[in-house]
Amino acid sequence: xxxxxxxxxxxxxxxxxxxxxxxxxxxxxxxxxxxxxxxxxxxxxxxxxxxxxxxxxxxxxxxxxxxxxxxxxxxxxxxxxxxxxxxxxxxxxxxxxxxxxx
Amino acid sequence: xxxxxxxxxxxxxxxxxxxxxxxxxxxxxxxxxxxxxxxxxxxxxxxxxxxxxxxxxxxxxxxxxxxxxxxxxxxxxxxxxxxxxxxxxxxxxxxxxxxxxxxxxxxxxxxxxxxxxxxxxxxxxxxxxxxxxxxxxxxxxxxxxxxxxxxxxxxxxxxxxxxxxxxxxxxxxxxxxxxxxxxxxxxxxxxxxxxxxxxxxxxxxxxxxxxxxxxxxxxxxxxxxxxxxxxxxxxxxxxxxxxxxxxxxxxxxxxxxxxxxxxxxxxxxxxxxxxxxxxxxxxxxxxxxxxxxxxxxxxxxxxxxxxxxxxxxxxxxxxxxxxxxxxxxxxxxxxxxxxxxxxxxxxxxxxxxxxxxxxxxxxxxxxxxxxxxxxxxxxxxxxxxxxxxxxxxxxxxxxxxxxxxx
Numbered sequence: 001x002x003x004x005x006x007x008x009x010x011x012x013x014x015x016x017x018x019x020x021x022x023x024x025x026x027x028x029x030x031x032x033x034x035x036x037x038x039x040x041x042x043x044x045x046x047x048x049x050x051x052x053x054x055x056x057x058x059x060x061x062x063x064x065x066x067x068x069x070x071x072x073x074x075x076x077x078x079x080x081x082x083x084x085x086x087x088x089x090x091x092x093x094x095x096x097x098x099x100x101x102x
Numbered sequence: 103x104x105x106x107x108x109x110x111x112x113x114x115x116x117x118x119x120x121x122x123x124x125x126x127x128x129x130x131x132x133x134x135x136x137x138x139x140x141x142x143x144x145x146x147x148x149x150x151x152x153x154x155x156x157x158x159x160x161x162x163x164x165x166x167x168x169x170x171x172x173x174x175x176x177x178x179x180x181x182x183x184x185x186x187x188x189x190x191x192x193x194x195x196x197x198x199x200x201x202x203x204x205x206x207x208x209x210x211x212x213x214x215x216x217x218x219x220x221x222x223x224x225x226x227x228x229x230x231x232x233x234x235x236x237x238x239x240x241x242x243x244x245x246x247x248x249x250x251x252x253x254x255x256x257x258x259x260x261x262x263x264x265x266x267x268x269x270x271x272x273x274x275x276x277x278x279x280x281x282x283x284x285x286x287x288x289x290x291x292x293x294x295x296x297x298x299x300x301x302x303x304x305x306x307x308x309x310x311x312x313x314x315x316x317x318x319x320x321x322x323x324x325x326x327x328x329x330x331x332x333x334x335x336x337x338x339x340x341x342x343x344x345x346x347x348x349x350x351x352x353x354x355x356x357x358x359x360x361x362x363x364x365x366x367x368x369x370x371x372x373x374x375x376x377x378x379x380x381x382x383x384x385x386x387x388x389x390x391x392x393x394x395x396x397x398x399x400x401x402x403x404x405x406x407x408x409x410x411x412x413x414x415x416x417x418x419x420x421x422x423x424x425x426x427x428x429x430x431x432x433x434x435x436x437x438x439x440x441x442x443x444x445x446x447x448x449x450x451x452x453x454x455x456x457x458x459x460x461x462x463x464x465x466x467x468x469x470x471x472x473x474x475x476x477x478x479x480x481x482x483x484x485x486x487x488x489x490x491x492x493x494x495x496x497x498x499x500x501x502x503x504x505x506x507x508x
Contacts, residue, residue: 019232021166041167049170049233056230 007058007080009033012050012073019053020046033074044068050076060084107276107286107358108507110351111190111339112447113182115291117153117332117434121185125444126451129459130480134433136315136330141295148311149304151318152295153332153435165251171234172247173212175293175333178440179244180251182337183287187252190339191352192285194252203256203283204249205274206337207267207290208241209438209494213299215239220298248287248337256283264494265401266363268335268442269502273361275340284345289446290439291335303331306495308405316463319436321402321429322409322471323464329404332431335440336447343507355450359487360388360503376499377401377491378415384489384501385419392420395503396483397458397476399445399490402429404436406468412491413471422472426481432462442492446502449488453506457482 013028022028023041032040037047051067054060054076060083062070070076112122117135119125128135138144139152155178160169163181172180183204187194194202215238222230237243242260249258257278261270268290275288294303303309310328312318319330346354362383364376385392398420401412416427430448431437437444452458458481467475487505494500 019170021168021170023167024165045171045233045237046167052229052233056226 007077007084009073009077012077015050015053016042019049034072036071037073054080058084105280106343107279107340108343108346109338109355109358109450109504110341110346110353111186111188111192112355112450113185113189113337114444114447115155115158115178115182115334116336116444117155117334120155120157122189122447122451129430129433129448130457132433132460132462132479134315134462136318136332136433136435138315139295142297147297147300149300149309149331150313151310151315151330153330153334153437154295155293155334168247168251171238172243173215173238173293175210175212175291176238176244176247178293178334179206179291179337180247182289182291182335183248183252186287186289186337186339189353192339194254197285199253199255201256201284202252202254202286203278204245204254204258204287205261205271205278206245206248206288207261207263207271207439207442208244209262209264209267209292210294210299210302211241212239212243213294213302214296217296217298244291252287254287263498263500264496265436265438265441266492266494266498266500267439268446269361269490269492269500270363272338272340272358272446272502273363273500276358276361279340279342284342286340287337288340289335289337289443292438292440293333294438295331295333300331308403308495310404319404319432320463321400321404321432321461322413322467322473322475324466324468326404326406326409326468330435332435332437333440334434334444335437336443338443338446354507356453356504357507358502359505360384360390361501362387363498363500366497366499375411375415376497377412377493378418380499380501381415381419381489381491384503388503388505390487390503392424395420395425395487395489396485397449397452397488398425398427399449399488400427400429401491401493402431403493408493409468410470413473417472423474425474426458426476426483427473428458428476429461430459432464442490442500445490445492446504449490449504452485452488453504456484458485
C-alpha cells in the first residue's frame with residue numbers, strides 16, 4: 001500500500017478492527033480501499049471513533065465534520081498521510097497535546 | 103377472540119449457569135454462582151462478594167461490530183435474546199419488522215463501559231473518550247441493539263424500576279401483544295460489578311458486607327444482613343397464543359395471565375407498602391384466586407425489615423404458610439433489571455418440570471416470617487400457576503402471575 005504513504009491501509013485496518021470491530025460479511029483484508037465505510041458496515045459513529053483514535057495516536061487532527069466527509073479507507077488514509085510529517089509518525093501524545101487536539 | 107400473551111422462548115445468562123438448561127440444572131442442584139468479586143480488586147471495598155457471570159466471553163456470542171460499542175450488560179442481553187429466539191424457533195426475518203418489538207428493563211446502564219471512559223477522561227483528556235460512550239451507557243442501549251440486530255421495529259422501549267423493571271417490561275410486552283404486536287422480546291439484564299457500579303449500589307444501604315459467599319445473602323433468615331449484587335438476567339419471547347400455535351412454536355411455557363404494579367407510599371407515612379396491593383391486583387387481573395397459585399417467587403430483599411414486609415404481605419394474601427415460597431436468587435444475587443426476568447424464567451420452568459427450585463443458605467426463618475420457604479432441596483409439585491414478585495429500590499412493586507396453558 002505504498003501509494004498511501006507512511007500510514008498504510010494495514011495500519012487503518014488495525015484501527016478499524018480495534019475500535020469498531022468487523023461485520024461478519026466483510027473481509028477487511030480484501031481490497032477495501034475504495035469501498036465506502038457504510039458498505040463496510042461502519043456508521044458515522046464508527047468513523048468518528050476511528051478518527052478520534054487516529055488523532056490520539058498519530059497527532060493528526062481530524063475535525064468531526066471532516067471525518068464525515070471522508071467516505072472510504074483510501075480517503076481517510078490519504079487525509080492522514082498529507083498531514084503526517086515523516087518524523088512525527090508515532091509521537092506519544094501528552095494529555096495537554098490530546099486536549100489541544102480536540 | 104382475546105389475544106393472550108404466551109412465552110415461547112427463554113434465554114438465560116446467569117451467574118450460576120450460561121444458557122437456560124445450565125442455569126436450571128444448577129438451580130435445582132442448589133449450585134450457587136455467588137463468590138468473591140474477581141472483576142476488580144474488591145479488597146478495599148465493603149462489598150466483596152457478588153454473583154458474576156464468570157464463564158461468559160462476549161466474542162463467543164456477540165457480533166464483533168457490536169462488542170466495542172456496547173457494555174457487558176448489553177452483551178449479556180444480546181446473548182440471552184438470541185438464545186430466546188432460537189429456543190422459540192422464531193426467525194425474525196419471517197415476521198413483519200413493524201410487528202416485532204423489544205421491551206427490556208435496565209437499572210444501572212453501562213457503568214463498566216462508562217467507568218473506562220471516565221478513567222480516560224481523567225487520565226488522558228476529553229479527546230480520549232470514545233464516541234461509543236454516547237450510546238453504550240444509556241438505559242435503552244440493550245433494547246436498541248436487540249432491535250437493530252434482529253430487525254424488530256415495532257413499539258420498543260425500556261423500563262427503569264430497579265429490580266421491579268423486568269416484570270413491568272413483561273407487563274408492557276403483554277399489552278403490546280394484546281394490541282396487535284406479533285412478537286415481543288422482553289426481559290432484562292444488568293452488569294454493574296465494577297468499582298463505580300458497586301459504589302453506586304452501596305449507597306442504598308442494603309448490600310451485604312458478608313465475606314462468606316454461602317452466608318452473605320440470607321433472605322427471611324434470622325441472619326439476614328443485606329443482599330449480594332449479581333449480574334446477568336434473562337430474555338423471553340412473548341407471542342399471541344393463537345399465532346404461536348399457528349406457526350407451531352415448539353414450546354409454550356405459559357401465559358402471562360396477570361400483572362400489576364404499585365408504588366409505595368412516602369417513607370414514614372405509616373401506610374402499608376404497595377406489595378400486597380400489587381399481588382391482589384395481579385390476581386384479579388388474572389381472574390384467579392389466591393388458592394390457585396402453586397408457588398410464589400419472592401422478591402427476597404435480604405434486609406430484615408423488607409423481608410418481614412414481604413412475608414407479611416404474602417401471608418395476608420395466601421394465609422400463614424399458605425403457599426410455597428422460594429427465592430432461587432439466593433444462588434445468583436439480586437440481578438436488578440435481570441432479576442425479575444430470571445425469576446419469570448424460573449417460574450415458567452417450574453411449571454414445565456413440576457418442581458419448585460430451592461432457596462439456598464436459609465436455615466432459620468426470622469420471627470414473623472411465617473412462610474413456607476422451600477429450602478434445602480427442590481420440591482416436586484404440580485405447578486400450574488406461579489406468582490413472581492419484585493420490588494425496586496425507590497418504591498417500585500410489581501407482581502406477575504404466569505399459568506400453564508391448556
